[in-house]
Amino acid sequence: MTPPLHPLIDNGLKKGRSDFPGGKLHCHCRNDRVEVSLSSNVLHNHVCGCSKCWKPKGALFAIIAVVPVENVKVVANRDKLVVVDKSAVIQRYACKHCGVHLLGRIEQDHAFKGLDFVHVELSDEKGWQEPQFAAFVSSTIEQGFDPKEMDGVRARLRSLGLEPYDALSPALMDALSTFTGKKLGKL
Ligand SMILES: N[C@@H](CCC(=O)N[C@@H](CS)C(=O)NCC(=O)O)C(=O)O
Ligand SMILES: [Zn+2]
């Protein structure tokens, strides 16, 4: 028995719609919810096992995607947002009351600058791009997950169509290395 991975995928993946126009994300507060409006669908949606991405209680993975910053707008209760770790590459803005991460932004020179990181499960709308792969799978061990159970977790991810990686997907790793190669003048 594999443990719950994430409520959005535990009962199988639901495919998104290519014509999905975006929607609103909101935090988990009962009142005065922080709201973020996205004016497009997301890209590169994936599950992430790292310790920094916000995940719902009991889930082994986060589900996280990117969206161009110009398509992202905080539309309600922005004053409740705080940066979780100012030293991180991704500045993750969390609701200081419920702890949910509403968006992650990269301010420094970086391959992914210009893309915000968001969790589509914070939306009531259906049609968001479904997860495409699993990232930072081995990082779950750092948070206490039994290394002996990793084969089962990877098999379960594969059965859902989510190829497991211990960093990002090859395409995203290539994008990061292309950026570095150019910066170093090697490309
Ligand atoms: N093993 C580390 C990996 C952390 C990590 O590198 N996370 C990736 C995926 S979200 C990243 O890009 N982090 C940049 C950041 O957190 O700013 C952990 O679990 O904390
Ligand atoms: Zn909240």
Ligand SMILES: [Zn+2]
């Ligand atoms: Zn992560």
